[in-house]
Amino acid sequence: MTSHEVVEICAGAGGQALGLEKAGFEHALAVELDENAVNTLKENRPSWKVAMGDVANPATWNPSDYQGISLLAGGVPCPPFTIAGKQLGATDERDLFAWAVKLVQTVQPEALLLENVRGLSMPRFSGYRQHVLDTLASFGYIAEWKLLQASDFGVPQLRPRFVLVALKEDHAPYFSWPELQGPALTVGETLQDLMASNGWELAQQWATRADKIAPTIVGGSKKHGGADLGPTRAKRAWAEMGVDALGVADNAPIKGQKFPVGPKLTCEMVARIQGWSDEYPWVFTGRKTTRYRQIGNAFPPPVAAAVGRSIMRALRHEGSPSERISADHDAIYLALRGSDDFVSTARLLRAGGKQIDPSELERRISLLKRDFDIETIESPSGTQYKLTGFKAFVGQESHVRHHLFEKNKSRIS
Known part of the structure; x- marks a missing residue:
C-alpha cells in the first residue's frame, strides 16, 4: 500500500494529528509554537519529527523539503476570525490562514486541509474567502468550504468548525464531504463513569x-486567565446541566460531596467531551491550566478522522467521480478583482444584483477594505474603486506581522 504522508502546521496538542493518523496518514512533520503542546506530541508519538517555533520562520522548518507531500494540514490561529473577538482578519498578526494557502505553491501537496472557527464563514470575510479560492485555483487546486458540527460526528458538543479542503484537479472529482454519523451521546452519558470514579453517589442523578x-x-489563550468553560452564555448552559463552569477540577467528586451548582469537570472529562476516548487515546502533559488549553483548543479527533478519510479516498480515487467546483462568495470582490482599472459604482451595483443598493455597496466596500487595499477616486459619474492589494501576511519579509509577532509572542498560543 502506498504511504500517504502529512505535514501538519500549527499542530497543537494533537487532535487533528490523531484523527489524520486514524484516517491512514503518516506524519512526516508536525510544527507547533507552544512548548506544552510540543511536549504532549512527543509524549504520545516519540517517533514523529516535531519542530517547535514560529511556523512562518524559515529557521523552524524548510517547506521545500516536503515538496509533493500527500497532505498539508493545520489548524491555524482562530482569533483573527472569532466572533467573540475584533475580527481583524488579514490585519491580525496571528493570521496565518493566507500564509498557509500561499504555502501550497511551495509544498505542492496533493491535498490541503485547514480548519478554523465559524466566524470565518460570516459575511465579514466573504472577500477573504474568495481570495483563498482564487489563489488555490491559480495553483491548480479545486477548493471547498464546509461548516461542520462536531456533534454530527459523535462528539458530545456543538463545536462548529469551518473547514477548507483543496485537492489537485485530478483528485478533486473523487472527494465528497463525510457523511454525518448520527446524534452524539449527551454530556451525562459521556461522563457518568468518570463522575462516579471516586465514589460520588449522585453521579447517575447528575447524568440524568x-x-x-x-x-x-x-x-482560551495566554492573554487570559486560568481555565474555565467559556463565556457567560456558555456558563449558564453548563449550569443548567449541573456543571460549575468557573474553573476545572483536579479530581472527580468524592462520596458525600455536595455542590451549589454542580461539580466542575476535570481535564480528563473535558478531553472526553472533545472526542478523546478509548478509541482515540491520548495523554496530555503539563500543569492543569496548560493541559486544559491544549484540550480546549484542539480539533476533535473524530471530526479530523472523518474528513481525513474523505481526503484519503479522493487521493486513492475510490468511488465514482463527480464534477466539483470552487463556489464564488463575493460578487463585489469578484468585480473588483476582475478589473485592472477603476470600477464605477454603477458597475458594482450591477454586479451585486438586486440585493445591493448604494448603502449596502458602501458597507460591503468598507468590509473589503479591512482585508484589502482599495483606492477610490471621484468622477462626474460618482465614486470609482480599484483593488490594489491584499493586506494579509503571505510570507513577506517586510510585513508588520513579524514585528507584532515578536512583540506579542509570549501571549500567543
Missing part, C-alpha cells in the same frame, strides 16, 4: 440532568 450536548469548549 446533564442530558444535552455540551456548548463549545473554549480553550
Whole structure:
C-alpha cells in the first residue's frame, strides 16, 4: 500500500494529528509554537519529527523539503476570525490562514486541509474567502468550504468548525464531504463513569440532568486567565446541566460531596467531551491550566478522522467521480478583482444584483477594505474603486506581522 504522508502546521496538542493518523496518514512533520503542546506530541508519538517555533520562520522548518507531500494540514490561529473577538482578519498578526494557502505553491501537496472557527464563514470575510479560492485555483487546486458540527460526528458538543479542503484537479472529482454519523451521546452519558470514579453517589442523578450536548469548549489563550468553560452564555448552559463552569477540577467528586451548582469537570472529562476516548487515546502533559488549553483548543479527533478519510479516498480515487467546483462568495470582490482599472459604482451595483443598493455597496466596500487595499477616486459619474492589494501576511519579509509577532509572542498560543 502506498504511504500517504502529512505535514501538519500549527499542530497543537494533537487532535487533528490523531484523527489524520486514524484516517491512514503518516506524519512526516508536525510544527507547533507552544512548548506544552510540543511536549504532549512527543509524549504520545516519540517517533514523529516535531519542530517547535514560529511556523512562518524559515529557521523552524524548510517547506521545500516536503515538496509533493500527500497532505498539508493545520489548524491555524482562530482569533483573527472569532466572533467573540475584533475580527481583524488579514490585519491580525496571528493570521496565518493566507500564509498557509500561499504555502501550497511551495509544498505542492496533493491535498490541503485547514480548519478554523465559524466566524470565518460570516459575511465579514466573504472577500477573504474568495481570495483563498482564487489563489488555490491559480495553483491548480479545486477548493471547498464546509461548516461542520462536531456533534454530527459523535462528539458530545456543538463545536462548529469551518473547514477548507483543496485537492489537485485530478483528485478533486473523487472527494465528497463525510457523511454525518448520527446524534452524539449527551454530556451525562459521556461522563457518568468518570463522575462516579471516586465514589460520588449522585453521579447517575447528575447524568440524568446533564442530558444535552455540551456548548463549545473554549480553550482560551495566554492573554487570559486560568481555565474555565467559556463565556457567560456558555456558563449558564453548563449550569443548567449541573456543571460549575468557573474553573476545572483536579479530581472527580468524592462520596458525600455536595455542590451549589454542580461539580466542575476535570481535564480528563473535558478531553472526553472533545472526542478523546478509548478509541482515540491520548495523554496530555503539563500543569492543569496548560493541559486544559491544549484540550480546549484542539480539533476533535473524530471530526479530523472523518474528513481525513474523505481526503484519503479522493487521493486513492475510490468511488465514482463527480464534477466539483470552487463556489464564488463575493460578487463585489469578484468585480473588483476582475478589473485592472477603476470600477464605477454603477458597475458594482450591477454586479451585486438586486440585493445591493448604494448603502449596502458602501458597507460591503468598507468590509473589503479591512482585508484589502482599495483606492477610490471621484468622477462626474460618482465614486470609482480599484483593488490594489491584499493586506494579509503571505510570507513577506517586510510585513508588520513579524514585528507584532515578536512583540506579542509570549501571549500567543
